[in-house]
Amino acid sequence: MRLGIDIGGTKTDAVALDETGRLAQRIRLATGFGSAAVVETAVSAVSRLGELTGLAASGFESIGIGIPGLVDSTSGHVAHAVNLGLDRLELGGELAGRLGVGVRIENDVKAAALGAWHLMGLTGTLAYLNLGTGLAAGLVVDGRVWRGSRGIAGEIGHIPVDPNGALCACGQRGCLETVASGSGIARQWRTDDPLPVRALFAAAADGDEEARAIKARLAAGIASAVRVLVLTVDVETVVIGGGLSHLGDRLLCDVHEVLASWAQASPFLASLALPDRVRLVPEGSLAAAIGAALVGEN
Known part of the structure; x- marks a missing residue:
């Protein structure tokens, strides 16, 4: 055992x-x-x-x-x-x-990442995109964790995407983590709910325009993380896990919509079939x- x-x-x-x-x-x-x-x-x-x-x-x-x-x-x-x-x-x-x-x-x-690769019966390459307080990815290649030369492979949450964006805990501005993570949501959507993303989605469903804008930025940030992982490592599967993954299909559908809209504007991205590569880790x-x-x- x-x-x-x-x-x-x-x-x-x-x-x-x-x-x-x-x-x-x-x-x-x-x-x-x-x-x-x-x-x-x-x-x-x-x-x-x-x-x-x-x-x-x-x-x-x-x-x-x-x-x-x-x-x-x-x-x-x-x-x-x-x-x-x-x-x-x-x-x-x-x-x-x-x-x-x-x-x-x-x-x-x-x-x-290794656990998801095993549980989901996957083969080839996997990126496990962890959406928790922060944002990071774990990489698995043919059943083995790929750590990189100094062990930081997959730390894509600290890739800046907006030079005028919010200050990140890492000291840079506009990192992916500032928009596509639990801490990013908590900073943008002030609430007494212990799960700010839950309150955000509820407010967006009720028609709050600010909530809808933040929710859209979240989906775009996650989609950007997927795009980075595919373009840099060409993983076959991106599995979304972490605390935000509990939103389930509500989150996955938003991400798929963003990826599909990018594919319509870019034949190159369309050829990569990004929406087909993204899955949720099994609940529990x-x-x-x-x-x-x-x-x-x-």
Whole structure:
């Protein structure tokens, strides 16, 4: 069995996959805040799944962890995971010392990309477009995560598309992330709703012109991300995941409409069949945790 853990800002999902890659066990824990608490959360997840499967940590074929932030998958070092209260943490080394076995650490979006590739039975190349608080993509080529020379392949959220746009957290202006992400929506649409994008879509449905304009910018930003991924990497499939993917077909239809309008104006883009390449990750699929289990041997 392979064990995978997806450590999120508030919750941690952990799974055990059997020898065929099927889900055998799953659990969910609250994620602790700070270095020590994150390590304890991971150790607890391994312990709980060990109880359910009857295996010690050393009995699993591999253990992998997906976590936000800048991750060195070789050393297991994690940096700048702000939502977890981490500045720098040698997570791989800490867990190896606690568990007595090696653990593979990977960025959560890259892990989710591998999980989506596996869950959806895809072949060839995949880009997993994660639309959460920020925007980033994970790339999979023939079943293996493609990290690039320094591990930042897929960080397309920080490609500037409007030099006069909003200031991005990265220090640039008008990045894709400023319009096509949860934080971008929250900045543009002030609301008491804990899910601003939900309030935005409701207001747009009621005819609010400002809401409709922001919603249109969101769809155009996501479509731009799809176009970038296809034009730079020529991926066969772009899978949309992350928190905004819960909007489902309401979001996907908007993106398809933008891509189709571009195709009408450009024979070149029409030849790329962009709308046909875009899909949603299956709802409730635990792609990141499953990908973490797979990345343990990737």
